[in-house]
Amino acid sequence: MKSEANGVILNNHEKQIEFRICLLKGVKKMGKVRAVCISEKRGTQKKNVESAVFVEDWGIQGDAHAGKWHRQVSLLSQETIEAFKARGAQITDGAFGENLVVSGYDFTKFPVGTRFACKDVVLELTQIGKECHHGCEIFQKMGECIMPTNGVFARVLHGGTIQTGDEFHVQYRVAVITLSDTASKGEREDVSGQTIADIVTKAGYEVVFRKIIRDDGEELTKLLCELADTDKADLILTTGGTGFSQRDNTPEATMQAIERETPGISEAMRYYSLQITPRAMLSRGVSGIRKEALIVNLPGSPKAVRECLEYAIGALTHGMDILKGNTGNCAGK
Numbered sequence: 001m002k003s004e005a006n007g008v009i010l011n012n013h014e015k016q017i018e019f020r021i022c023l024l025k026g027v028k029k030m031g032k033v034r035a036v037c038i039s040e041k042r043g044t045q046k047k048n049v050e051s052a053v054f055v056e057d058w059g060i061q062g063d064a065h066a067g068k069w070h071r072q073v074s075l076l077s078q079e080t081i082e083a084f085k086a087r088g089a090q091i092t093d094g095a096f097g098e099n100l101v102v103s104g105y106d107f108t109k110f111p112v113g114t115r116f117a118c119k120d121v122v123l124e125l126t127q128i129g130k131e132c133h134h135g136c137e138i139f140q141k142m143g144e145c146i147m148p149t150n151g152v153f154a155r156v157l158h159g160g161t162i163q164t165g166d167e168f169h170v171q172y173r174v175a176v177i178t179l180s181d182t183a184s185k186g187e188r189e190d191v192s193g194q195t196i197a198d199i200v201t202k203a204g205y206e207v208v209f210r211k212i213i214r215d216d217g218e219e220l221t222k223l224l225c226e227l228a229d230t231d232k233a234d235l236i237l238t239t240g241g242t243g244f245s246q247r248d249n250t251p252e253a254t255m256q257a258i259e260r261e262t263p264g265i266s267e268a269m270r271y272y273s274l275q276i277t278p279r280a281m282l283s284r285g286v287s288g289i290r291k292e293a294l295i296v297n298l299p300g301s302p303k304a305v306r307e308c309l310e311y312a313i314g315a316l317t318h319g320m321d322i323l324k325g326n327t328g329n330c331a332g333k
Helices: 012-025 078-085 137-142 191-202 217-229 250-257 263-274 278-282 302-323
Strands: 002-005 008-011 031-038 051-055 073-077 100-103 115-118 121-128 152-158 160-163 167-170 173-179 206-213 235-239 287-290 293-298
Touching (some): 031 160, 078 100, 121 160, 173 191, 173 217, 191 206, 191 235, 191 302, 206 217, 217 235, 217 250, 217 287, 217 293, 235 302, 250 287, 250 293, 263 278, 263 293, 263 302, 293 302
Parallel strands (some): 073 100, 173 206, 173 235, 235 293
Antiparallel strands (some): 002 008, 031 167, 051 160, 073 152, 115 121, 115 167, 121 152
16 A cells, blocks of 8 residues: 655555654644634625634634534635745735635645644534635636635634634544553552543643553453544553553553554653663553554553653654644655
8 A cells, every 4th residue: 555745655664664754853743823814794805813713613703604504614725825826816815715824734635524723722624625606806817716626614613712823733532541450440540541631632632532441451452443443543542551560461462453563652762761760671562553543552650651751742743644644754854
């Protein structure tokens, strides 16, 4: 199977090498909001107001196209607009009816259902492209309009304020699995699982699944396969069961589930932890890919979880972008 990045056809082996290189670079894929546009009346051009309030399941406060429907917010890539301008188009922000102009992403590459986060605001992609109104001023002058082919639409899942300059990124779904005989019986609090949830939420992820299970390799393998095969999570993080105890079988169970190993992730976290304590060499955690889900074993202690995950989260995000096809070849970055 092959994939395309920046016009270069990559086979699975080459893509895996690219994935590891980019993880080591630790680059986090981010877009940036360049314009926030609204129009108070339909049929009038939207203007860049630089900051606006996004209302849950409605749209942008004060925008004529807000409402209880699937096209509450429209988005265009700044790069697409600039390419159109280079052909001689004299246009300003909002000329295509777009609400948000964002640099760094080609929105047409994302499937419907993709979620984007910008501070507190969460948008869900609902439609790619739209019917062209051939009578529009831009079409009359240029013979075409980019909104029908390059514009996308979204609904507001969570409200807040967006302003120009804000970072804009894909919001990935995280599953957290805690392996502990005692915690599964309710005999101790799952501090490590909560630590993971806090860190990934702060990094812009959405925790969609949490579960505490006993140190049972067969149960873990089954759960990992289910989460990946049914596309319930993009990133699956486990905590616990990576040591030397007879009941520590998380690595073996994970290896049964993954289809491609990503050893660089686990090696990098161990190396980082070794700078803090020599006992880090005793961690046997592994990581890998199943379908389009990245699975990573984290240590069991809350302190070690925080050290490893805070160190790796930026690289993991970039790895997710590559795995999902949301970024190009990073070799030149």
